[in-house]
Amino acid sequence: MIDAINTALRRLPTWVLYLLGSLYPVWLLYLGMTGGLGADPVKALEHELGERALQLLILGLAVTPLRRFVGVNLIRFRRALGVLTFTYVALHLLVWLLLDVQIVSQILADIAKRPYITIGMAGFVLMVPLALTSNDASVKRLGRKWKRLHLLTYPAAFLGGLHYVMLAKGFQIEPLIYLTVIVVLLALRLFGFVVRSFVALRV
């Protein structure tokens, strides 16, 4: 079963992911311009992009545990998942800036004064160097440093989940589920790291 999945995955070119991932925001924009996103297309677009970004982020974080604990190998798609996550976060931010808040002074005030926006922005800023170095040349040039740099994924992921929890009105379950999944995926890495260090010490 797992072998069959892995075989099928090996046949799937990564460009398919990039293509579908880029078509989806275009489709959303089309829906928004033709009344397909309801009464408040700005919020619908903003929230949809944000939530999809979190889903892509979770999928990206799940690549390693899926391989280690389940045996499903998605490693070939990890860069595409990361780049698409960044793209969706950037589009989410653009919709907020240009279509939602619109007013520059208010945007700056929001970033400074509203903790959930400050945290969301911080998450985005952490992702910028990751997106800029998601190419073969950077991997080669940075060598060991590349891996260290890309540990920034972890705090960025946590900030993304926290951003969603902080913007909910009342006690809502869905944002908490996202944050929990992210925290569990991060904890798995910490757990793996502790086990490896322990084993290394024993040896």
Add this chain to the structure above:
Amino acid sequence: GLAGFGGLPGPARAETLEPNSWEDVTNYCNYYEFGTGKGDPAQYAGQLTTAPWSVKIDGMVERPGDYDFQQILGEMTLEERIYRFRCVEAWSMVVPWTGFELADLLALAGVKSEAKYVAFETLYRPSEMPGTAYRVLDWPYREGLRLDEAMHPLTLMATGIFGKDLPNQNGAPLRLVVPWKYGFKSIKSIVRITLTDKEPQTSWNMANAREYGFYSNVNPEVSHPRWSQASERRLGGGLFASRQDTLMFNGYGDEVASLYEGMDLAKFF
């Protein structure tokens, strides 16, 4: 009170406002008893039984009791009021309501002189309200007004929109509409009205007192801790519509500012 609709001064007059579409008003709702998504109420509120319906009016009134909704309708004169509706989430619509003044309903029960506040409760019926499976708020939903706010001629008990009965997702069969306050004050599907001499507990204030005050008057100068209230997205303009400046008391300052004379509105937000 003012003689019906024609007596209302400038900003409350109908002809200056272009209502949103029926689709917008009935498909974009906050009614957390049916779910927290804007489309959830339209999707799930159909199963709500709204007839028979009665409203318990109790507390400091001359004639407490259960008032049958049809009986109430028989006693009231319905009129149309086209109001701006400003959500605390910084979006707004224009809604053509049908209803009667809350003051008239309160007169039916006879308000005692010691009463200072009015408390309201929404129906809490888990079997028909899937959203109440989660404690998003401390059910039943509660709201309240100071008595002078409740008696104000702009304060409406709505029974319809666009000349039709209220759809369930909009708070059938009977809801409050206080056009100068954030939308969550305009409590839906009312089953109880209590006259009291103490400021009543209100759901959003109980959930987060820092973010939602008892008064919750629309005020562009007092921001919500998580977002500015200086401007709003007026729905219906599509994806590329410009934000609009939010008006003090949602544009009803001429009528209601005097209710708050001498009060620090940043403190009593």
